[in-house]
Amino acid sequence: MKPCFVLGFLLFSLVCLMYQASDACSCAMSHPQDAYCHSDIVIRVKIVGKNLLNDGPFGTLRYTVKQMKMYKGFDKIQHVQHIYTHDSESMCGVKFDINKYQYLITGRVHDGKLYTGLCNFNERWERLSLEQKKGINHRYQLGCNCRIKPCHYLPCFVTSKNECLWTDMLSHFSFPGYQSRHYACIQQKEGYCSWYRGVSARDKLIINTTDP
Template sequence: MQPLYQRLISLLLLLSSLHVFQLTEGCSCALTHPQDAFCNSEIVIRAKVVGKKLLRDGPFGTLRYTVKQMKMYRGFDKVQHVQHIYTSASDSLCGVRFDINKYQYLITGRVYNGKVYTGLCNFNEQWERLSLAQRKGINHRYQLGCDCRIKPCHHLPCLVTSKNECLWTDMLSHFGNSGYQSRHYACIQQKEGYCSWYRGITHRDKTTINTTEP
């Protein structure tokens, strides 16, 4: 019986190692326009990360980041004030990494049992790296377009199929959520429920650009 037992243990260890390998290769996220990331998040804040602690819960552990919240943009109905952000300690499970006492971050996430969780598939970025249009979107404009649908275009031809859609073409140039539309446009609902791309007013050009094909 002993050799059979040992073979079973070896088989289980092999399957476990294969499972871990799949996890390390398993964090893949669909590209998301920052407006969709904002509208689909339960929590959106700007904060500075001031501490980190590894919690030994679960097989991989959880990182608990202590944050100094600067401003909350979304989530007032969920929590009063965010003090901690939780994420997986494993990169394979899409855990996100923040620098301590260096930058202010835009952090988006969800709330579970009163705790705020985020990961690589959420929109997290250094605040200084956001474009002016993205900052304005987070402050006001994105909320105006949460009833709109941003439709990704991966291959031509692409067509909108309803009046509340904006065609997102950044993927055609392989830039995705770092592309021109992502950085400079918001999809805003106009009259009679129609949605269209909105760039707004810039310092160089005092006109309002409102087009379905930026």
């Protein structure tokens, strides 16, 4: 194989890889509480149908859903019948199974329609921890005035009384980590926020902003 051909092939491959990387969906990690607080709608549904709509330069998937329970968003949409997302995963479109599972869906409302994607918190209901389900039901809303501060590299510090230090990125190689699955950042007396985990009467504890 001629050297110029090899060099050309390598350059072509590099350009393709760069194009794919730039075209891919990229999302920052988010604690479920942040996803709850920053979403217009938080809902549990079962997906019962799917249609591809060509209403723009990229296709849009419209999922027909059976609403099981709404946790947030009554003032936006009282009853959700459809969920919209990009058809392409490179555009952060999300895929759901039909007539299989119940999903927790978070998203934004635009022109009376619920939109979601890979950067939103969407998960099969049975995969959520007990504490996450309790958070979605009532605990997360108690901490929407708090700020969950990600810690990617040591040292990390809280800089205000309304912050909880989120250290899952340090102690876990995969997402979600322990704080994501078991803790909520709740506002306490005098505006201070701290991690909280309530499991039972014997296992209710309030921990400081650096633990776990």
